[in-house]
Amino acid sequence: MDPLLFTPGPTNVPYRVLKAMAKPMITHRGATFRSLYSSVEDKIKQLLDTENEVFLLTASGTGGVEAAIANLVKKGTKVIVPIFGTFSERIANAVKTYGGEVITRKYKEGTGPVKEDIAALIDEHLNAEILFIVYNDTSPGVMLKDIDQICKIAKDNGLITIVDGISIVGGAPVHVDAWNIDVFIGATQKCLGTPPGLSFISVSREVLEKSKNINTIYFSFELFKKFAEKRETPFTPAIPLFYALDEALKIILSEIGYKRWLELHERRAEALYKSLEVMNFIPFVHENFRSVVVISTSGHPSLECPALKSELEKKYAINISGGLGELKNKIIRVGNMGFLTWRDILTLIAAIAEILLEHGIEEDVSKALGIIGNYAAKTPIPWDG
Amino acid sequence: MDPLLFTPGPTNVPYRVLKAMAKPMITHRGATFRSLYSSVEDKIKQLLDTENEVFLLTASGTGGVEAAIANLVKKGTKVIVPIFGTFSERIANAVKTYGGEVITRKYKEGTGPVKEDIAALIDEHLNAEILFIVYNDTSPGVMLKDIDQICKIAKDNGLITIVDGISIVGGAPVHVDAWNIDVFIGATQKCLGTPPGLSFISVSREVLEKSKNINTIYFSFELFKKFAEKRETPFTPAIPLFYALDEALKIILSEIGYKRWLELHERRAEALYKSLEVMNFIPFVHENFRSVVVISTSGHPSLECPALKSELEKKYAINISGGLGELKNKIIRVGNMGFLTWRDILTLIAAIAEILLEHGIEEDVSKALGIIGNYAAKTPIPWDG
Numbered sequence: 001m002d003p004l005l006f007t008p009g010p011t012n013v014p015y016r017v018l019k020a021m022a023k024p025m026i027t028h029r030g031a032t033f034r035s036l037y038s039s040v041e042d043k044i045k046q047l048l049d050t051e052n053e054v055f056l057l058t059a060s061g062t063g064g065v066e067a068a069i070a071n072l073v074k075k076g077t078k079v080i081v082p083i084f085g086t087f088s089e090r091i092a093n094a095v096k097t098y099g100g101e102v103i104t105r106k107y108k109e110g111t112g113p114v115k116e117d118i119a120a121l122i123d124e125h126l127n128a129e130i131l132f133i134v135y136n137d138t139s140p141g142v143m144l145k146d147i148d149q150i151c152k153i154a155k156d157n158g159l160i161t162i163v164d165g166i167s168i169v170g171g172a173p174v175h176v177d178a179w180n181i182d183v184f185i186g187a188t189q190k191c192l193g194t195p196p197g198l199s200f201i202s203v204s205r206e207v208l209e210k211s212k213n214i215n216t217i218y219f220s221f222e223l224f225k226k227f228a229e230k231r232e233t234p235f236t237p238a239i240p241l242f243y244a245l246d247e248a249l250k251i252i253l254s255e256i257g258y259k260r261w262l263e264l265h266e267r268r269a270e271a272l273y274k275s276l277e278v279m280n281f282i283p284f285v286h287e288n289f290r291s292v293v294v295i296s297t298s299g300h301p302s303l304e305c306p307a308l309k310s311e312l313e314k315k316y317a318i319n320i321s322g323g324l325g326e327l328k329n330k331i332i333r334v335g336n337m338g339f340l341t342w343r344d345i346l347t348l349i350a351a352i353a354e355i356l357l358e359h360g361i362e363e364d365v366s367k368a369l370g371i372i373g374n375y376a377a378k379t380p381i382p383w384d385g
Numbered sequence: 386m387d388p389l390l391f392t393p394g395p396t397n398v399p400y401r402v403l404k405a406m407a408k409p410m411i412t413h414r415g416a417t418f419r420s421l422y423s424s425v426e427d428k429i430k431q432l433l434d435t436e437n438e439v440f441l442l443t444a445s446g447t448g449g450v451e452a453a454i455a456n457l458v459k460k461g462t463k464v465i466v467p468i469f470g471t472f473s474e475r476i477a478n479a480v481k482t483y484g485g486e487v488i489t490r491k492y493k494e495g496t497g498p499v500k501e502d503i504a505a506l507i508d509e510h511l512n513a514e515i516l517f518i519v520y521n522d523t524s525p526g527v528m529l530k531d532i533d534q535i536c537k538i539a540k541d542n543g544l545i546t547i548v549d550g551i552s553i554v555g556g557a558p559v560h561v562d563a564w565n566i567d568v569f570i571g572a573t574q575k576c577l578g579t580p581p582g583l584s585f586i587s588v589s590r591e592v593l594e595k596s597k598n599i600n601t602i603y604f605s606f607e608l609f610k611k612f613a614e615k616r617e618t619p620f621t622p623a624i625p626l627f628y629a630l631d632e633a634l635k636i637i638l639s640e641i642g643y644k645r646w647l648e649l650h651e652r653r654a655e656a657l658y659k660s661l662e663v664m665n666f667i668p669f670v671h672e673n674f675r676s677v678v679v680i681s682t683s684g685h686p687s688l689e690c691p692a693l694k695s696e697l698e699k700k701y702a703i704n705i706s707g708g709l710g711e712l713k714n715k716i717i718r719v720g721n722m723g724f725l726t727w728r729d730i731l732t733l734i735a736a737i738a739e740i741l742l743e744h745g746i747e748e749d750v751s752k753a754l755g756i757i758g759n760y761a762a763k764t765p766i767p768w769d770g
Contacts, residue, residue, distance in 0.1 A: 003409065003410070003412065003415075010412060015407070018408070018625075025580060026390075028395065029706075058582050060443050062603050097600060189410075195406075196413070215483065216482070217479050236572075236574060238580065238583075240582070240625060240629075241626075
């Protein structure tokens with residue numbers, strides 16, 4: 001049985017996007033690749049709403065994060081990294097690996113920083129040089145809804161702003177230039193419904209100036225900039241993934257329309273939160289921080305999270321995720337990313353309801369399904385396949 | 386017109402391998418991926434003839450080279466890097482980027498080191514810790530035919546041996562264990578006829594012990610080792626490329642047979658060298674160093690290299706390569722990698738002959754084509770598509 005993915009990445013990839021990869025191989029030093037490169041670059045700039053340089057890295061998201069750090073963090077560089085999940089914690093570790101000094105605060109499980117917290121952190125550490133923050137930490141399902149203001153405060157205080165937007169780009173608005181984001185990192189396998197293996201990174205002019213003579217070659221912004229001028233990558237790129245990303249972005253930006261695509265993510269999130277609540281699943285995240293793209297719940301009071309997860313997989317090949325690290329068996333996470341349809345959402349809710357029933361737990365299934373139905377009627381899915 | 390690639394990577398990918406990528410997406414933390422991972426890992430170990438750990442990196446070849454350096458080179462680490470082309474030069478630079486001290490000698494254009502040279506270098510630098518050497522530097526088309534003995538000498542002298550075999554793995558024998566290679570780096574897009582975007586690296590136990598607390602997370606051997614135990618990668622892998630590599634290796638190792646596959650590379654190389662010589666192309670590389678996988682020539686005495694390259698592309702969508710760096714307009718390079726057929730070789734020779742004729746240069750075309758024909762009759766291509 002083919003899997004139905006509700007994991008927070010990789011996500012389901014439409015056959016049309018998969019098929020786009022199966023093109024005869026081309027050289028990465030020729031006109032065909034350069035035109036493919038331009039096409040992807042233009043679309044990513046549109047997606048990020050930026051006029052900054054955008055580089056396409058043959059590496060998954062963590063590679064993109066490492067690129068940002070390798071280009072900007074030297075021994076002793078002071079970096080503010082607010083910690084509110086596994087991915088923000090990983091960034092703090094990566095900064096240390098490169099010799100940086102991490103200034104951090106840990107936030108209560110299921111919450112994250114608001115702009116006042118960041119302002120206070122900056123005030124306490126006037127020598128901080130960089131703010132590196134995760135827009136949406138998928139591990140608890142926490143999304144920072146005032147990321148724009150957080151970045152503004154950092155920028156106003158002279159910090160370089162780096163945003164890890166890997167899990168959310170394409171699923172919620174991003175305005176790199178208006179939001180004062182010097183470096184924004186995204187990846188293909190989350191809300192863009194493209195296979196994993198590529199990440200992209202936008203880099204401001206200020207950062208390009210600062211990131212010379214650094215400690216990496218494979219991720220060197222300087223080299224990427226040099227080759228971007230001729231619409232090439234410094235090293236052999238994952239060509240099939242460029243084709244796939246180009247196709248997915250064409251569907252999202254030109255055929256569906258980006259605004260409508262974002263709205264679908266919002267409506268699906270509402271439908272998921274509501275229908276899960278009707279079935280007595282307890283939201284894990286404080287309401288101010290609930291993510292649009294990862295619905296995180298403490299599970300059902302009468303059924304262990306790991307049991308639900310494994311039965312969904314075994315019986316129906318539906319993949320949801322458990323928690324990471326300390327949250328391993330304590331939460332379940334439902335990804336709401338990319339090309340999910342109302343039929344997929346309905347299927348998930350029905351499958352969860354069926355497994356609850358199997359365990360003798362009766363919830364108001366009709367009401368839960370009805371919620372999905374109403375959303376499906378109001379916001380139809382605009383793509384084929 | 387679809388391109389016919391004679392570039393030294395990326396190379397033509399059979400439709401069957403391209404198609405293998407177009408599979409429904411799966412999670413990288415589930416049983417299906419683990420079984421795919423095992424399947425690829427087993428085949429790579431077979432290919433490299435090793436019982437060492439093999440890690441699969443979502444990064445192209447240069448990322449693999451950077452991984453080796455990031456895990457082993459610290460400030461002051463003394464590394465012998467013989468330079469005989471762009472790729473060996475890049476390694477020297479990468480070692481310096483990581484703070485290493487490079488011990489090097491440059492070899493005359495179109496030649497490289499033999500075992501006596503390496504022995505002498507080691508004797509002169511008894512404090513050297515690592516030998517990092519390119520098996521086949523595609524930029525001049527130089528292949529080190531006594532790489533096995535070179536590595537033995539280094540190992541006997543207590544050095545760690547790192548071999549960049551990116552451009553040659555699958556095109557010529559590699560015996561990692563018998564040849565005393567601590568770290569071997571390969572990639573998908575050369576002689577394995579798979580799209581670019583993945584590299585693989587075998588790592589000896591000795592090196593695994595030494596590469597702890599190092600300066601990278603994305604390329605950390607320690608993390609790769611930890612996840613390899615459960616047949617996973619530490620970070621999201623380029624899943625479609627795993628499918629493609631698995632399919633290509635299945636064809637190469639099980640259907641064609643690895644011995645026969647290697648023999649085909651040899652026979653095609655002979656046919657290319659001979660037929661090009663008949664048409665008065667001058668080999669660029671000293672005969673002791675001529676590569677099986679990149680046929681490098683100084684071109685035809687009566688036609689500029691760049692003209693031949695661009696006319697082949699414009700008229701027939703056949704891609705060959707020019708030189709890199711100082712050799713830019715001085716040589717042409719014909720890749721002999723992966724799934725090339727006798728028809729492809731015949732087509733290339735015919736197209737070159739036609740372009741020569743167009744320029745009023747008459748060579749013995751019949752003889753050149755006859756050479757290919759003889760080889761084709763003796764060593765038939767054993768795959769479909």
